[in-house]
Amino acid sequence: MQSLWDWFRALNDATGINLTILYDSFDRRRFVSGFLMTLRLAAICIVASVLIGIAGAWLQGSRLRLTRSLVHWYIQFFRNTPPLVQIYFFYFGIGSLLTTTSASGSAVPVVSNVMWAIVSLSFFAGAFNVEIFRSGVEAIPKTTIEAAESLGFSRTRTYLFIVLPLAFRISLPALNNNLVNLVKTTTLAYAIAVPEMLYVSSQIWSDALNVPVMMNVLLFSYFLLVGFLVWVMHRWERAIKLPGFGT
Amino acid sequence: MSRRRWNQELPQGTDLPVLMPSATRIARSATVERMSGFFMLRLQPAHGAALLLLFLIGCGVAQAQAEPGHPSILVTIWKWTPLLLGGFLFNLAISAVAMTFGTLAGMFLGFAQISLLPPIRKGAWFTTHFFRNAPWLVLLFYCMFLLPFQVTVFGITVPIPDWIKATLGLALPVMANVSEIVRGAVQSIPTAQWESAASLAFNRRQTMWMIIVPQCIKRMLPPWMNLYAILTMATVLTSIVGVAEMMTLTGRVLSAESRPGLLLAFYSYVLFWFFLYCYPIARWTVRLEAKYAVNH
């Protein structure tokens, strides 16, 4: 392994292509931690936003007008404002209200910036998911559900065996669009100093002064990450497609 | 790779459909969104009303926290409006320039994607997806850091200010998305059109420019306009790279005022302007989409 890293050090000496993230162990660890933080943000936000979407879709069917309009306004706010503004709103707006005093007497935020990034991004993607799930459920014909009931399926069973699997298959393309967008949006956490890939790279290039190299590495990493995700989504959609329906 | 034809009625293998037409509509709009790169912005007057309400609440909060001797909140806002308006116009300028350059480059790239020559086609495909997969902020950084701060052309040194670099940084994702919109639109034209043109002895170039492209313009407009609305809202990203646009200016104004509780009032004020600008665009997009909805 060390010989591989040394080769890159020699490359730098020869050509000036300074890949410190490869031959320097500190920078290597930093970059990997940034990458893992991006993955962590993406994974947690994907799961959280799907749960928020399911909860929101369920609450939208509530009989209480208050619940329905709360969900409606939640969706409208997060759907139609720039996500950066949302992150600022959570971190600077609400975050500045939730402080406790530390031992030295200064105000210390209770919730870390990583948490706020997760909260903000999850609610952002969750708002879209609510609509996606609800329209998926509504696209199932009433007669199919009546047919299931007439066959003796209880309300719960109908939901489990017929409504949810069908709604899922119908919603999957839109859901995938949303999740890929979410992974790209995680870079906005840079604005509140979350050590994800962009932030860490900026630290590396301000130390090692290898901006062009790092920028290209960064672009390429995102290309691979998002490209991989898109490919997985494509495969999943094809595997789960309803035969005879759609191209 | 199965290429989904954008905006085409999804054929079903049966004469008795198994799912409601709304399921077909959902599938189709998901495909359109995938092509245009973003969700469709759906603004309503109620959003504007909500923003105004937030603004009034913010004013109330600020007024309640105001100390005697301080000018009223509305006076303060009015005082700073010219500066903020200037910032807002700056955002709009950035969005207009980025959209122009991005569209021009994107159209070029989009037509390259349907070229008959494999190297051009594959190169264009790779470029498009390379810039589509990258987050907008990363591309912004890319341009901010890698474009030179001045360039010498014909012996004249032209400085390239930060905001131009940021604009070009925003033009890159626009280019990639427009490229996909163009490709999707062209591929959604039924093969029958190409066949009838060929039978009338049109060559490929004539078919493209006289028959296919005029029909594509209508299909490209709604996602293109949607992209512009999204881009306008995305210009606030340039505040992260230090461009003095409206968000940055608002932040500076707030720290200059150093009065507590102005946050909500000012930011809702500023968001309201964005709404005023994006709302007509979003409505027009919806109307165009309904008007040009194509049924095969």
Add this chain to the structure above:
Amino acid sequence: MPAENVQPIVSLRDVHQSFGAVEVLRGISMDVPKGAVVCIIGPSGSGKSTLLRCINGLVPIDRGSIRVGTFDVHTLHTDQQKIALRKEVSIVFQQYNLFPHKTALQNVMMAPVHVLKEDKDEVHARAVALLAKVGLSAKADAYPGELSGGQQQRVAIARSLAMRPEVMLFDEITAALDPETVKEVLNTIRELAQDGMTCMLVTHEMRFARELADDVYFTDGGLIVESGPPAQLFDQPQKERTRAFLSQIL
């Protein structure tokens, strides 16, 4: 042929049903003997589909009584009670019957396996036999989206038969089909009737009704205007409204 002097298998007494302010059924009473084929005809909006849905408990009634076999449908409230009823009476709708994410065979097998908790191999064998009975053995592994309309409806019939019901209800099942495929579905119902199944059909197929029905009921405005054997109702309608309706469609 229906058996004589035996209690009718389906019995309605003065059934009233309303959707909100609109009264859809305004006092329906009828008796269906076991093994009979009953056709219900009438203009749209006369409550025919609602009537069928009340009989199998999908829609609750406001007043009156419905008796199917040993069940008083109007007294059943819990899912458990209704499950027992659904083993007695099955319904096939006009469209969107099948579950698109399951093959034809899986569609037929689903209810006996998950609701009746019967042995899977047994159900499999029965499902294969039922698909053969409706003439679709070759399409056992096809998904509903790959089947034509007529084939879908036949699979739906097979699926209903898998529950071994005593009564089958058909809600205008040929209305959404192409004329060529209507025939194959009607043939399937004809065979069912000849096997002795009690069938209640809401239909517009007058020729079919005339040929196969033991009784025809003409409903209008939530009431039974006239009823009787097809020969009598079609050739010598007693009421003016019946005459007007028949002259429009025949």
